[in-house]
Amino acid sequence: MIENTQLDVSGERFSVVYFITGNAAQAKHRAEHICIEQTIEFPAELIGDDDIRRHIFGRLESLSQVNETQWQAVISYAYEITGMNLPQTMNVIFGNISLQPGVQVNQLLLPDSFTQHFKGPRFGMQGLRELCNEPESPLFCSALKPMGLSSAQLAQQAYEFAKGGIHFIKDDHGISDQVFAPFRERVPLCVAAVERANKETGLSCKYVPTINTPANQIFADARWAKEQGVGGLMLLPGISGFDTMRCIADDDEIALPILGHPSLLGGMVSSAQSGYSHSVLFGQFMRLAGADVSIYPNFGGRFAFSREACLNIVQGTSCDMGTIKPIFPSPGGGMNLTRVPEMIEAYGRDIMFLIGGALHKGDKGVIENCQELRQLVNQQVSLLA
Amino acid sequence: MIENTQLDVSGERFSVVYFITGNAAQAKHRAEHICIEQTIEFPAELIGDDDIRRHIFGRLESLSQVNETQWQAVISYAYEITGMNLPQTMNVIFGNISLQPGVQVNQLLLPDSFTQHFKGPRFGMQGLRELCNEPESPLFCSALKPMGLSSAQLAQQAYEFAKGGIHFIKDDHGISDQVFAPFRERVPLCVAAVERANKETGLSCKYVPTINTPANQIFADARWAKEQGVGGLMLLPGISGFDTMRCIADDDEIALPILGHPSLLGGMVSSAQSGYSHSVLFGQFMRLAGADVSIYPNFGGRFAFSREACLNIVQGTSCDMGTIKPIFPSPGGGMNLTRVPEMIEAYGRDIMFLIGGALHKGDKGVIENCQELRQLVNQQVSLLA
16 A cells, blocks of 8 residues: 655646547546556555545546547646656656557647647747748648669759749658768758759748658757758657657757658557547647648548548647647648649648659659649639638 | 669668558559558659669569468568668658558568667577576566655665565656656665665665656666666657667667567557557567567556467567577566466566566565565476476
């Protein structure tokens, strides 16, 4: 029996909305189990009527039915069990319970007094609009590819995308630091190519390298890239960890737009009964970890996200999160020009188009393809109310 | 059209076994899609008959039927697209394709010439047996809990576990750096408590703190813990990233046993049709990332891993991986003494028992409960052939 605990129990609490699969009795049982598993992870009957029970235990604030098989449990946690840092916050929200089927993290309810401990996105949607001098139109992103090209070839491609007016020209997510295009050779060449194009066009397109290097190098690589003059950084939080992205986003010596890529995150949203909701993973956690842009596979492309899942992501990128700014959703993955009208219809103006391979197709060449894309998008946007 | 690529195409290849859901035609289509998606991520028809096609493309080595709905595709990749580092290796194996349903990473086939670029577990199963003077018996691990206790209370618990002969006494995975038991206060107290017990017993039990701190502190925290005299480190690669664990495991100034905890990894194994197989995630990747022990929820406990899944993990912890040592499986999660016979039956001698809350139950106290557990296990082991 645990006794004699003396805690400051005056502190505030944040809440997590879990969707639980089962009947009423199962849902209640599972919700109560979450309250224990995510906190004390200890036989509750061995805890007396003390401060641990009153304050450290997760608290089931409400339980209500969502549909025939799912229940919504709102569970609150004391701020201080998160250590006020992201890794432990993620651990409290879903750490062990991720190993149980039938429990999905559906929404995070984070008061201002909690989010103020996180910087969140440095630029956010509004900041990127100002940086790109695009007060209300969609933004454009494309990717340097395929893997296997030399640094010089990738830089030439970067030049063409910049000439075509693409705002953010990123490395493909699989281009990191390989012998055929080493990181420290590629980055300066691509920076120079985009600068050359910008001088010719008067635009301010930005080269964004992929930073997916070993954990003991990644911070130094990000700072080095900044020194080379890159215009943003693409991070893969599913591989490097969300908190690694947060540290790079928070670094005032770097102070660059951050693009969050979904690599490896698919397993966390592959079931409607477990893992995270799309809005939590690609919206709320991306924001909490400092991404200004959340990249994800658009509906109808070569991936299998549904339209509903994509709009759920938009909700996560834009919902109220206290002091944490809204960010750009950037749907991509097999997009092409014929999809533009339907994407504008679904997303409106607040979208960063991510179109890659399609800009290489046809007889016209990359620059003209980019210009055609921009014209088409602007045309469609002008049709909006 | 991409042309004029000149690559060294003489290099070796490693292979990944994917399980693909669908009929024969779908499986072939998906397998071919993986070859592109995980490498060039670009319209294949725009690549000429060149070195990128010959060498960078994933190569479908074989495709065969597993059961009514699943196919096994063996796909090989050129070493150099991984940059010979773990983050990009994980990206190549499953990065984007994780976002597709119906594709599971089932097994990694890594030749010696590939694994020699990774140190893997420093101790491995055999090294831990030597460190603990336990040439053939099971090892024991327990956890300091519940969250909310003071550092002094946790240290007292550590003392009792050490008196009871538990080899590895770890922090609960949710105990990181909270006001009620700050990391830099708790660690020295627990080290001292275990040392005091070791002096009394003549044993060499080890205190293992949880290291789940922000990404820009975690390496310093791990080194600091080593300086305090801890006997191992528990990492949460699902939160911190597998490569962060690898860096800490590889650090010759730390040189401690590493316990890999499954927090947040549940979503990656929650479906038999997608994510990773249990053996890849909790076996092969844990080893590649330097864990000496893989902790996971045992069958029949408060989690839902099946017996089959658990034995699949054992396979991953022990299968041939070239230069990478086998490691200890450590099943836990709601285990108690009545489960011992069935666990010995399933796992044999090569297991690290992880029993937490159950050692606090009953009238006898922690020390006596630990002794009883060890006796029971040794009794059961003596019945083995």
